[in-house]
Amino acid sequence: xxxxxxxxxxxxxxxxxxxxxxxxxxxxxxxxxxxxxxxxxxxxxxxxxxxxxxxxxxxxxxxxxxxxxxxxxxxxxxxxxxxxxxxxxxxxxxxxxxxxxxxxxxxxxxxxxxxxxxxxxxxxxxxxxxxxxxxxxxxxxxxxxxxxxxxxxxxxxxxxxxxxxxxxxxxxxxxxxxxxxxxxxxxxxxxxxxxxxxxxxxxxxxxxxxxxxxxxxxxxxxxxxxxxxxxxxxxxxxxxxxxxxxxxxxxxxxxxxxxxxxxxxxxxxxxxxxxxxxxxxxxxxxxxxxxxxxxxxxxxxxxxxxxxxxxxxxxxxxxxxxxxxxxxxxxxxxxxxxxxxxxxxxxxxxxxxxxxxxxxxxxxxxxxxxxxxxxxxxxxxxxxxxxxxxxxxxxxxxxxxxxxxxxxxxxxxxxxxxxxxxxxxxxxxxxxxxxxxxxxxxxxxxxxxxxxxxxxxxxxxxxxxxxxxxxxxxxxxxxxxxxxxxxxx
Amino acid sequence: xxxxxxxxxxxxxxxxxxxxxxxxxxxxxxxxxxxxxxxxxxxxxxxxxxxxxxxxxxxxxxxxxxxxxxxxxxxxxxxxxxxxxxxxxxxxxxxxxxxxxxxxxxxxxxxxxxxxxxxxxxxxxxxxxxxxxxxxxxxxxxxxxxxxxxxxxxxxxxxxxxxxxxxxxxxxxxxxxxxxxxxxxxxxxxxxxxxxxxxxxxxxxxxxxxxxxxxxxxxxxxxxxxxxxxxxxxxxxxxxxxxxxxxxxxxxxxxxxxxxxxxxxxxxxxxxxxxxxxxxxxxxxxxxxxxxxxxxxxxxxxxxxxxxxxxxxxxxxxxxxxxxxxxxxxxxxxxxxxxxxxxxxxxxxxxxx
Ligand SMILES: Cc1cc2nc3c(=O)[nH]c(=O)nc-3n(C[C@H](O)[C@H](O)[C@H](O)COP(=O)(O)OP(=O)(O)OC[C@H]3O[C@@H](n4cnc5c(N)ncnc54)[C@H](O)[C@@H]3O)c2cc1C
Numbered sequence: 001x002x003x004x005x006x007x008x009x010x011x012x013x014x015x016x017x018x019x020x021x022x023x024x025x026x027x028x029x030x031x032x033x034x035x036x037x038x039x040x041x042x043x044x045x046x047x048x049x050x051x052x053x054x055x056x057x058x059x060x061x062x063x064x065x066x067x068x069x070x071x072x073x074x075x076x077x078x079x080x081x082x083x084x085x086x087x088x089x090x091x092x093x094x095x096x097x098x099x100x101x102x103x104x105x106x107x108x109x110x111x112x113x114x115x116x117x118x119x120x121x122x123x124x125x126x127x128x129x130x131x132x133x134x135x136x137x138x139x140x141x142x143x144x145x146x147x148x149x150x151x152x153x154x155x156x157x158x159x160x161x162x163x164x165x166x167x168x169x170x171x172x173x174x175x176x177x178x179x180x181x182x183x184x185x186x187x188x189x190x191x192x193x194x195x196x197x198x199x200x201x202x203x204x205x206x207x208x209x210x211x212x213x214x215x216x217x218x219x220x221x222x223x224x225x226x227x228x229x230x231x232x233x234x235x236x237x238x239x240x241x242x243x244x245x246x247x248x249x250x251x252x253x254x255x256x257x258x259x260x261x262x263x264x265x266x267x268x269x270x271x272x273x274x275x276x277x278x279x280x281x282x283x284x285x286x287x288x289x290x291x292x293x294x295x296x297x298x299x300x301x302x303x304x305x306x307x308x309x310x311x312x313x314x315x316x317x318x319x320x321x322x323x324x325x326x327x328x329x330x331x332x333x334x335x336x337x338x339x340x341x342x343x344x345x346x347x348x349x350x351x352x353x354x355x356x357x358x359x360x361x362x363x364x365x366x367x368x369x370x371x372x373x374x375x376x377x378x379x380x381x382x383x384x385x386x387x388x389x390x391x392x393x394x395x396x397x398x399x400x401x402x403x404x405x406x407x408x409x410x411x412x413x414x415x416x417x418x419x420x421x422x423x424x425x426x427x428x429x430x431x432x433x434x435x436x437x438x439x440x441x442x443x444x445x446x447x448x449x450x451x452x453x454x455x456x457x458x459x460x461x462x463x464x465x466x467x468x469x470x471x472x473x474x475x476x477x478x479x480x481x482x483x484x485x486x487x488x489x
Numbered sequence: 490x491x492x493x494x495x496x497x498x499x500x501x502x503x504x505x506x507x508x509x510x511x512x513x514x515x516x517x518x519x520x521x522x523x524x525x526x527x528x529x530x531x532x533x534x535x536x537x538x539x540x541x542x543x544x545x546x547x548x549x550x551x552x553x554x555x556x557x558x559x560x561x562x563x564x565x566x567x568x569x570x571x572x573x574x575x576x577x578x579x580x581x582x583x584x585x586x587x588x589x590x591x592x593x594x595x596x597x598x599x600x601x602x603x604x605x606x607x608x609x610x611x612x613x614x615x616x617x618x619x620x621x622x623x624x625x626x627x628x629x630x631x632x633x634x635x636x637x638x639x640x641x642x643x644x645x646x647x648x649x650x651x652x653x654x655x656x657x658x659x660x661x662x663x664x665x666x667x668x669x670x671x672x673x674x675x676x677x678x679x680x681x682x683x684x685x686x687x688x689x690x691x692x693x694x695x696x697x698x699x700x701x702x703x704x705x706x707x708x709x710x711x712x713x714x715x716x717x718x719x720x721x722x723x724x725x726x727x728x729x730x731x732x733x734x735x736x737x738x739x740x741x742x743x744x745x746x747x748x749x750x751x752x753x754x755x756x757x758x759x760x761x762x763x764x765x766x767x768x769x770x771x772x773x774x775x776x777x778x779x780x781x782x783x784x785x786x787x788x789x790x791x792x793x794x795x796x797x798x799x800x801x802x803x804x805x806x807x808x809x810x811x812x813x814x815x816x817x818x819x820x821x822x823x824x825x826x827x828x829x830x831x832x833x834x835x836x837x838x839x840x841x842x
Pocket of ligand 1: 034035070071072073074075076077078080081082093113134135136137140141142143144145146147148149150151152153154203204205207208209210331332420421457
């Protein structure tokens with residue numbers, strides 16, 4: 001270890017104690033990757049601060065020693081956002097779990113970043129309120145991670161993404177400066193700029209949020225969940241489009257394909273989804289009772305006119321939970337298919353869903369990978385999942401190549417390479433499918449405002465600084481990934 | 490810029506552009522520029538600190554794409570709101586935020602903020618932009634689809650940036666189906682206490698009005714708004730809360746006058762009674778969403794600017810004499826520094842005023 005590192009770790013250990021400053025290799029093992037397991041690197045150390053003041057202290061020390069760091073929540077990210085790409089220290093928010101303030105009348109709460117998404121909803125339930133963004137990982141993932149990723153979830157079709165629910169944040173910048181963005185009255189102060197909106201989705205590269213003020217939503221008066229099963233994916237997508245075209249705005253519109261249904265029904269997440277269906281469409285309607293009942297009738301009719309094989313309607317919380325159980329457990333269930341799972345996150349205009357899914361199936365066949373699809377159909381946000389064995393380098397290479405081609409298909413359809421999981425380290429090569437060198441130059445300038453030395457979560461979102469040359473080479477890099485056997489530059 | 494209303498700051502000329510190439514030329518000289526749409530909001534924005542050339546984007550006025558089934562469209566910044574609304578109405582769609590003038594101007598000014606409790610902010614409707622820095626570098630951020638987290642969201646910081654960062658040449662917007670039914674209501678002549686109480690009750694429901702405004706003078710307040718949703722629900726909701734349906738909502742513009750300037754404050758709703766205490770008897774005020782607007786003499790305006798941070802909010806003088814317009818509450822100095830650094834990074838020559 002370099003002497004300067006030794007000095008730093010000495011200072012960190014003195015400040016945080018050995019239980020909150022981890023340096024032993026065995027305790028660092030759990031931090032070598034997040035939910036995206038293709039990239040792995042162990043950090044130099046992990047620090048577990050408990051409040052803003054401690055984060056400021058840790059970041060100032062790191063800054064003084066010119067050592068890079070990254071913030072980490074629960075590590076459920078699916079794009080390598082919380083995985084080191086170079087030797088650095090992780091600031092883990094696991095001990096920043098306090099709900100600091102709830103104001104039921106204003107419908108806002110201020111929380112520490114390590115508060116688990118679902119715990120916030122549990123905390124405010126007695127007031128008839130909940131926190132609307134609901135990633136499928138909500139029982140584990142943190143509000144800090146949600147903010148950094150601008151996470152979505154099944155209900156963001158109606159209620160929007162994390163950014164629509166964040167009013168402000170206290171942020172420790174990479175040099176240890178504490179800054180307050182937005183506040184209870186809104187994300188943008190009068191006469192100022194919306195730095196809160198800019199911070200949201202910056203994937204831990206602008207600093208570390210230590211207190212986050214969010215909007216809470218009222219629990220709906222009534223909720224109805226419907227599960228319609230179809231003979232073809234085309235019918236399921238068609239029904240989804242019909243529902244939107246009819247002017248209905250369901251809270252959620254989710255589709256699962258046959259392979260996913262099979263995996264769920266063979267797992268502990270078994271929800272009784274019909275085995276003979278090629279796809280199921282899960283529709284949730286919420287609002288005033290009179291409206292949801294009428295809307296549910298209309299959804300039933302629209303699904304029937306697409307020849308739904310069966311439609312189940314759930315009103316009680318228990319029945320609704322059962323219908324959701326399979327969807328919420330889908331990723332877990334697919335864990336059974338192989339040792340590793342690569343979860344893709346492309347977006348297409350909703351009207352292009354079915355064509356894109358057909359292309360994705362063909363791509364799966366071309367690269368001989370096991371593909372399943374479970375997706376936020378209302379938003380056109382696809383999650384093709386590839387089960388594979390990460391110990392097999394050749395298979396992993398095919399998986400990565402298939403992923404690249406799938407995302408290329410999404411962009412060609414007018415969509416995006418990521419709807420909610422972020423770029424992280426996973427999609428650095430894919431960025432060129434969507435953005436030009438000029439686009440990235442401007443983003444780089446913005447990052448430099450917050451993170452001028454590039455020591456906060458380096459190697460994420462944008463390629464490293466010698467960018468112009470790098471950006472110019474991206475098409476080649478893309479070609480290389482698509483054609484691994486091709487010539488190297 | 491508003492017919493019959495001259496600008497109150499020095500202007501050395503005006504260029505209207507109709508495409509990106511013309512825009513690049515217009516910005517190339519590097520002289521101080523004020524970007525405008527139709528110009529209708531200029532007297533609500535801070536005056537430039539030196540003479541400027543106006544660069545108007547009103548000539549970029551095409552609707553580029555309208556994908557009704559995907560609930561998205563792309564427009565140039567100079568498209569007039571009423572034109573877009575007409576196109577959308579034909580397809581039973583709407584852009585669910587308030588605002589008049591050009592679409593670029595509505596988002597760049599973001600004057601109104603969210604229109605009611607729990608309503609999304611206008612920035613959630615802006616999916617992406619194509620834009621140009623003053624040095625002529627064209628770039629984009631965001632996407633055309635309703636969901637996307639690729640790259641940093643410069644489109645979000647554009648909302649409310651008032652042309653201080655870059656010029657937007659295309660806006661990708663999220664649309665919504667026209668609500669199934671709409672019901673306007675106005676409960677007039679309420680005491681302040683009764684009005685606040687009614688507003689609080691409406692805000693506390695699980696389906697608060699899409700638009701809710703308290704408008705009037707102290708103890709003669711109208712609580713008015715718009716309910717949207719299923720027809721069966723609206724009548725029942727209005728009945729339950731004693732709301733009085735009306736044809737159209739009264740509009741009482743709060744304007745500056747001699748010795749009176751308009752202050753717009755954003756604060757938690759609970760702070761409204763304290764704000765009202767500072768306002769002289771007989772002063773017209775409006776509260777919408779979390780925005781409080783009032784026209785008051787300059788010393789009271791200053792007092793409000795000073796008070797707001799205590800109430801966890803902020804305020805700005807949005808109409809009045811040019812030298813006072815844009816004065817706002819003190820905010821976190823580090824946030825102000827970041828804003829300054831961001832402006833410098835995107836417009837290093839300081840062209841945009
Ligand atoms: C089974 C499963 C289902 C999922 N479903 C969804 C879904 O439906 N929708 C969705 O959007 N995502 C989903 N995800 C992805 C993931 O859960 C989200 O991205 C989540 O927001 C990550 O939160 P986390 O606490 O695990 O953050 P981490 O993974 O620890 O970190 C994510 C990023 O946030 C940064 N970060 C963390 N805390 C802070 C902070 N305080 N300040 C600044 N930056 C910070 C990190 O540096 C990193 O870049 C799913 C993941 C899994 C494993």
